[in-house]
Amino acid sequence: KAGVTQTPRYLIKTRGQQVTLSCSPISGHRSVSWYQQTPGQGLQFLFEYFSETQRNKGNFPGRFSGRQFSNSRSEMNVSTLELGDSALYLCASSAGQSSYNSPLHFGNGTRLTVT
């Protein structure tokens, strides 16, 4: 079974631009979560989707948004990029309805650099 696939692996953007990251979960998984990982802040939860519905949202500004499609694939979008948005963005899928009681399967992440 193929793992979680995140595209692209690397992105370089300029301040003020917007970016869209994509995540394809493991086949059959309907729950997708997104995390931002930085050396200073560790793993910060962005949002979680199950069957196209956002179940949970972290404490990020409205510039960060996401969605999930009927095939469980998910995208996250960051508008008006700031230097502080430079990070590794991780997507994870799970077989359960929620990530809090179901093991997560992570992709290798998208490394976003904002200049």
Added chain:
Amino acid sequence: AQSVTQPDIHITVSEGASLELRCNYSYGATPYLFWYVQSPGQGLQLLLKYFSGDTLVQGIKGFEAEFKRSQSSFNLRKPSVHWSDAAEYFCAVGALQGGNEKLTFGTGTRLTIIP
């Protein structure tokens, strides 16, 4: 608010030596407990989980962890480390908080192995 503490930011052990990584949490009820490992440039991989039952759980790669309710701890152990165990290790705790399902990651412990 729920919290997860990994008190050791960085640990260095010799190859073949035993290992214990600490994880403490603060919640009212027994939460769902996880350990994940992250190798450089990759996403996180589940090592093991505890939901209920036997408080000593076995995971992949020869790791085990013990849930101690009285100490609110879920420490990860390995009897003899290998150079390939060098990575960052994250403890995660899932619990209901104010009716919301929440998964919280610790800040991670970086493990260095010396020959």
